[in-house]
Amino acid sequence: MNPVLQPQIQELIETAHYRPAVSIFLPFKPVMTSKTMLSHVIKASIDQVERQLLRDYPSEVAKLIMHKLHTLVSNINYNIYKKSIAIYVSPVFEKILYLDIEMEHKIVVDETFEIRDLLYNKKLMKNYLVLLLSGTNGKIYLGENNRLTLIVSPPLKPAYIYRNDLPERVSNFSDISERKKIIMEKFLRHTDASLRIIMDAYKLPLFVIGPERVLGHFKKITHHKAHVIEYLTGSYHEFSVNELEKLLEPLIHNWEKVKQTDLLHKINDAADKHKLVVGPAEIWKEAMCGKGKLLIVEKNYFVSAERQNELRIIPLPPHPYSKFSNIHDAIDDIIEKILLNSGDVEFVEDGMLPEYGGAVLIKHY
Missing domain, CATH: 3.30.960 (Translation, Eukaryotic Peptide Chain Release Factor Subunit 1; Chain A)
Known part of the structure; x- marks a missing residue:
């Protein structure tokens, strides 16, 4: 032969x-x-x-x-x-x-x-959270496709609750606008703390709706900037649920854009917390140890490799075959391990992760 x-x-x-x-x-x-x-x-x-x-x-x-x-x-x-x-x-x-x-x-x-x-x-699950703010009150909704459900717990205290919390020197202010500003800031800080409980439970993209002045203060104090997909400016606190659903329709119509924006936010947040892993060998190592929470990978990103106790990147034919496995490349191996350990995997468009080489892993934290 x-x-x-x-x-x-x-x-x-x-x-x-x-x-x-x-x-x-x-x-x-x-x-x-x-x-x-x-x-x-x-x-x-x-x-x-x-x-x-x-x-x-x-x-x-x-x-x-x-x-x-x-x-x-x-x-x-x-x-x-x-x-x-x-x-x-x-x-x-x-x-x-x-x-x-x-x-x-x-x-x-x-x-x-x-x-x-x-x-x-x-x-395809279009799940998201909506924080609706006014100058005196706030509501949090869970969005599932085009339907909104009010999340009752934890309740958001209306701003007037904080009037009795003001120091005496503040309560005697002649400048009413300054007094209102302090009350609103207390309200927004409590709202942000309540939002943290919801965000930890759902881990979903967030839309924030409210008047321009309120949103300006909220942006300064919030700990959830990394999760906000978009701010929608306007006084919509008296809208019915159906009216809010129609208001949000254009924002969630292009769900791929929403999802990929949210994934980029998650990457930046994980990097800040030192929970981001890059490089196929390091990603494989963490995934095999059950530490992978979310793998984000470009759609056409493949890695030819062989493994013994650790991953070694080597040049292999475009479609290597193994009669002992259903896995064809190192990324597939990583994907399977992450899914079996209750993690998740998301694809993004090619070229979205150039600074990371095409794939990143977010570890549990």
């Missing part, structure tokens, strides 16, 4: 041995959905896979895959508190991933596995 052609022929043999690769992505919430209902959806998915395999592949291969698939799903854990599952099966590989991210129902029968397919299939 021609020694020049031998590697290419071997790769073709191995690739043929590896395919077909079946991926099934499913919402999976046993706490909220009955086992009977979930089992029905899983069975329907398996039936669809079988039809596609019998149509596109030899019957022997289809039977092998179906046997492995039936064995795998018979061992699904219905007593787990997760949001979705990903089922992977090929002639040489099978695995179930239990995930804390919302997934759309999807079936993929392809030549190879791509764990990125899992992330591209994440359910």
Whole structure:
């Protein structure tokens, strides 16, 4: 055999041995959905896979895959508190991933596995917070798509509560505007402290709405600048919920822009707290130790590497093949580990992270 052609022929043999690769992505919430209902959806998915395999592949291969698939799903854990599952099966590989991210129902029968397919299939969730301010009061809303729900706890004290807290020399001020300014600042500081509890619980992008003067003071005292996507100036405190929803529609219409702005804010905040990791080898090391909270990576960022006890970046063919794994590059390896440890992964457009080389990891803090 021609020694020049031998590697290419071997790769073709191995690739043929590896395919077909079946991926099934499913919402999976046993706490909220009955086992009977979930089992029905899983069975329907398996039936669809079988039809596609019998149509596109030899019957022997289809039977092998179906046997492995039936064995795998018979061992699904219905007593787990997760949001979705990903089922992977090929002639040489099978695995179930239990995930804390919302997934759309999807079936993929392809030549190879791509764990990125899992992330591209994440359910789009337009979740955000809205702080509505006036000169004397404040409200915090949770936004889910185009619907707002008032968050009652912790309540925001109206500004007049702080009048009795003023020192005597202030309460006797003849300058009423100065007195109002001090009262408003006390109110805004309390509001910001209440907002901290909400932000810690939800960790969502934030929109702040209020009169120009109030927003000016809020910007000076707030500890949440890193989370604010946009300030909307105006006196909207008497708006109904429906009117507020219409007011916010243009701001959340381009959700990709909102999400990527929020991710850049998260990166800057993590850097300030010394919780930002850069470089594929360092990112891989922290992810393998279960320290990865959020991986942010450009869509077409790939890293060829091999690993023993640590990651070593090496030049490999564009699509390296391993019969012992469903992972094709170091970033896929990192993605899987982060998801299994209840972390999250977000893609951004190519060129958004040039100063970080294309990927960053935010550690738990």
